[in-house]
Every structure is written in C-alpha cells, then in structure tokens.
Amino acid sequence: MEILWILIKILIVFGVVMLHVAYATYFERKVIGHMQVRMGPMRVGPHGLLQPLADGIKLFFKEDVIPTPADKKVFYAAPLICLISAVSSLAVIPFFEGFAIANINIGLLYIFAFSSLASYGVVLSGWSSNSKYSFLGGLRSTAQVISYEIAMGLSLVGVMMMAGSLNLTEIVHAQMNSSFKVFLIPQFLGFFVFVIAMLAETNRTPFDLPEAETELVAGYFTEYSGMRFALFFLAEYIGMIIMSCLGVICFLGGWDGPFRVPGLPFFWFVLKVYLFIFFYYWVRATLPRYRYDQLMALGWKVLIPLALFNILLTGTIKTIFG
C-alpha cells in the first residue's frame, strides 16, 4: 500500500512538473517578449497557448543526428544523467504539509548532490560530442559549477544553522515557528548569495557561459538534436524549478502563507515558485552575459566571502542570543 501511494505521488509530481516545464518555456518567451516590447508567440492557438505542444511534437519527430567522431556510449548517457539527476531532486521537495515523495533527513544535501551530478551530464556531453564548441561549453560548465556550488552551499549553511536540520520539511517548520515567519529577513545575505548562485547553477543568463549562443553555437549540446536535445532542455527547466523550490523552502517559508487557502494547500508554495521563475526570466531579459573572468571574480571574490561572513554572523548571533 505504501509503495502504491508513493508511486501515485511520483506520477502526480512528475506529471505536474512536466506540464510546468512545457508552459515555463511558453511563459519565458512571453515574458521576455513583452519586456523587449514584442509579443512573443502569438500564432499557435489563441495568444500562442498551444506553442509548447507544437514545439514538443516538432522535437519528437526531428531526426536524431549523432556525429561520427562522437563517443557513442557517453553521448547517449549524458542527457540521461542530466535529466535523471534533475528529476530525482524532485523526490525530496515538500510541496505542502506532509506531501513529499521521500521525507528524508538529508534533503538539502541530497539536492546539492544531485545538482552537482547534473553537471556531470553537461561535462560528459561536451566531452563526448568531439566538437570544439561542445568541449569549451563543457569546460566552462565545470569551472562555473565548482565555483558557484561552494557559494550556494555556504549560503544555505545559515539556513541550516537557524533551522538546525537538513530535512526540508523541518526547515519549513522552523520558519513557521520563527519570529519573522521566513528566513529571508534574518538571512538576507544568504538569500542574496543564493539567488545569484542559483542562476549560475542552472546555467541561466547572465551566467549562461556553458551555452553561450554568441560564442559557442549552443555550448555543450551543440551536437545534440531531436529528443536528446529536448532532454537537456527538460533538465534545464526542471533544474530551474528545483532551485526555485529550494529557494522557497529555505528562505520564503515553503507552503506557509499569510492565510490558508481552503482546498489548495500548495497555493502559496506554487505562487512563490512562480515568482522565482518569473525572476529567472526577468533577469534573462535584462542582463547581458558575464565575461568569464567577471564570472570567476564575482564567485570567488564577492559571493564566497559574503556567504562566509553570513555564516559567521549567524553563528555569532545564535551564540549570543540563542
């Protein structure tokens, strides 16, 4: 019975997230379009609402080209590594009170581990494609993920210290019981570092160096086409959703809101996640790409010291007042 319930939960979460990914692409194009005083997709269905469907069908029927010099096995495995590690992270996210596929005690660590694993997919795809653009994209991704993983981990240490737990449900409960109701206010430095590291971690503008269109064609997935390309795309958007969820759980109080919405226990959670995703688009519409040295300088000279300072501050205050 237990297993059946878990399977049902998995199906629900997977289905809902896939639907969100499809429409995340649509809203991304719409939001960026309107920010650039354009309209975005308008032709497929009313206001282009069926665009994700059309894109999906197109990607599904595209020819799957594999370059002759590519390392076939790794080439096949890379997008799967990306996708699986992204989807696996969904397992520990509590969408509302008592609804998490796996309520494990190391939830935060688990998400870190899988977001690091996802970068293996990127690196391996760059390596196995045997193309200079993919290779450069893969290399950049390695350096970037290593730099920003540290900042991101450190930014969440403050949250761990305040909640006293790595369990994501516990973190939300700790926020409900805290005086501010959210960790955003006492942990604003951590939140600031987290938001920037989150953008870098998911390879989004302004840190999209691994897939810099203007320099590297498409970066690490240049040689991929059809469904395999779609897998990378899915992984990127699921990654965005995971990071948004993580931000909501760790800083914005999870599913807790100013009042309870009857019948929709996930209302506040979803709303906050949408805000985060909107923020992703907003940043993409605004900022140009960082230069490589700027990326490294921001990561090592600003974010990591800031995150360390935040830990020191949190620790000091906790020792004196707690």
Next chain:
Amino acid sequence: MKIKYKTKKGLIERILLLEILKGMALTLRRMFSRSVTVQYPKEKKKLFPGFRGRHALIRDPKTGKAKCVACMRCASVCPSQCISIRYSQDEETKARKVTSYEIDALRCIYCGYCEEVCPVNAVVLTEEYEYSDYVREPLYFDMNRLLKNWDDFVAKNKIDPRSYINPFLRPRGASTGELPAGKRIPVPSDWTLEGQVVWKNGKAVPAKEALKS
C-alpha cells in the same frame, strides 16, 4: 570626449549591484507597455505616398497604351541594370516606338531612380508589395505584365489614374521650370513650399519660415 570605462562605485553599490537593479526596474516597466509588433498578415502598416513596390507602366487614359517614349533614361540610370528596352525608329520622322519593355524584378533594388528620371511618367513603382512567388518567370515583367500591374494597382486601391501622383512622379521641392513637361503635374497643397510643414525645435513650422531663419 574622454570615456570613463570604470566608474567609481561605492562598496554598497558594488556588493548589492545597484546598477543591475536599475536595469531590472526598466525591463519591468517595459513589460507593461504596449508592444510595437505589427502582426503582419492580420495587420498591415499604412503605406505612404512614394512607397516603392511592384513595378508598373502607367496606362495612358487617352491611348490605352504605355506612355513610354523609349528615351532610355530609366535603363541608363538603373543601378542594377534590370530594365531592358527595345525600340524601332521611323526613318523619316526619327520617332521612336517601344517594341519591348522588360523589368527583371528579381534584380531590382527598388531605388526608384527609374520613375524619378522618366520624363513622361511612364514607369512607376506601385504600392503593391505582396507578389512573391515560388518560380522566377512571373517576376520577369514584360510590357503587358507591367501594364496589367498598373491596372491591378488602380483597381485594388480605387485610384483615379488621372490624378495619381507620388513624390517620384513630381519630385518634391523641384521648381516647375526644372522639370520636363511630362512631370509638371499638379500636386497636393502640402507638397508645395507654401503648404509644406517641417519640424523645428519640436514644433510644426511652415517650410518657408523655416528656410528664412
């Protein structure tokens, strides 16, 4: 002017990335502004007189034929040399008669020199612009096709061919004396120096006054 590549920034400004926040405020404002997109096949932009579209030979209302006198000015002025004209000449009167007039629309760059230079306003670039095709043949206009283009244009836009005018048939600003007889056609009042209005310091001023100062 000396360009300052690195502006001095305070510590808070550097850490909190204030400039980025300013930029984000701008994009957010733009999101709620009207988009400038014209949804082309559904909406179409208004064309102004002098729009250079499909070529045509104006059908003379009196004779029902083209006005061309085979002076060859259009063919010589054409930068892409897409106009080819053949004519026969009467031995005694030396009068020329056009036997073929062809325009290769695929070579044309739509500069409008041909209609501007034509002394009798025979050739014109109409306001028709939706005439793309999958093959080349229909875009190589011979004389009949060019006359038909004119008829289509007149019929479609409900134009009176006697009073049709555009800024190439009667160049703006040119005095009547400078023009060949065929181009001395009456113009709308806002085309003349008296009626023309120009923008100066953000205000609409009669062109004559603007020229004086």
